[in-house]
Amino acid sequence: MTLLPKNPSRLIREDDRDSAVERLREAYAEGHLTHEELDGRLGRALTARTRRELGAALASLPEERAGTTSTIATAAGRIRRRGAWRVPRSLKVASAFGRVYLDLSRAVIEYPVVDIELRLGTGRAKITVPRDAIVDVEDLRTGWKDTLYKTRRRSRPGGPKIRISGIMGFGRLKIRHARR
Incomplete structure (x- = not known):
């Protein structure tokens, strides 16, 4: 049995992971990541358990555009x-x-x-x-x-x-x- 961290707010939800994967794909499509960088970051995002680990997979990406x-x-x-x-x-x-x-x-x-x-x-x-x-x-x-x-x-x-x-x-x- 796996023990979870005491602070559950630091754990990520499945929709957090899905959003991160989508953001990585968009960054790749916009030319901000190479194919190799995308593979490595997707691997980190898919295995992340905490917000800190997920944040590391998204580090150095440009800010999302808020324009609607x-x-x-x-x-x-x-x-x-x-x-x-x-x-x-x-x-x-x-x-x-x-x-x-x-x-x-x-x-x-x-x-x-x-x-x-x-x-x-x-x-x-x-x-x-x-x-x-x-x-x-x-x-x-x-x-x-x-x-x-x-x-x-x-x-x-x-x-x-x-x-x-x-x-x-x-x-x-x-x-x-x-x-x-």
């Missing part, structure tokens, strides 16, 4: 986000002329609800959402073509809710769920 609203804008051209990018709580996307492609299938989504506000003049937009996401497009106004989106028949509970709002002039929004 971001804006991506361009007059003309392409807006593209894919891979392991951090999705803010509220994302504003503005483009006068051009294409927008947001792939949330592998993105880091830390919030149960994400608001995406589109302000698009001319051009197409495509948004790929996680497989278990719930999508709400009721507050999106389109001027020329309807939004292409079919609600999933079977979605697992617990996925993020993606609320898409805003205005699209001459273009079409296509939304699809990731296959994996």
Whole structure:
């Protein structure tokens, strides 16, 4: 039988460990850690029992960004986000002329609800959402073509809710769920 330390507040919970692992993965995706550093730190995080041990695995990482609203804008051209990018709580996307492609299938989504506000003049937009996401497009106004989106028949509970709002002039929004 293993004896636990007398001060239980120093012990970590499973969600503390999960948060630390996610933070390490984000730091790696942002280029703050090499592959070897990630392996070593993940090993320390997964075997940590106390907050001090877990803190050692996270030492020297940059501070987490607290911003919950971001804006991506361009007059003309392409807006593209894919891979392991951090999705803010509220994302504003503005483009006068051009294409927008947001792939949330592998993105880091830390919030149960994400608001995406589109302000698009001319051009197409495509948004790929996680497989278990719930999508709400009721507050999106389109001027020329309807939004292409079919609600999933079977979605697992617990996925993020993606609320898409805003205005699209001459273009079409296509939304699809990731296959994996």
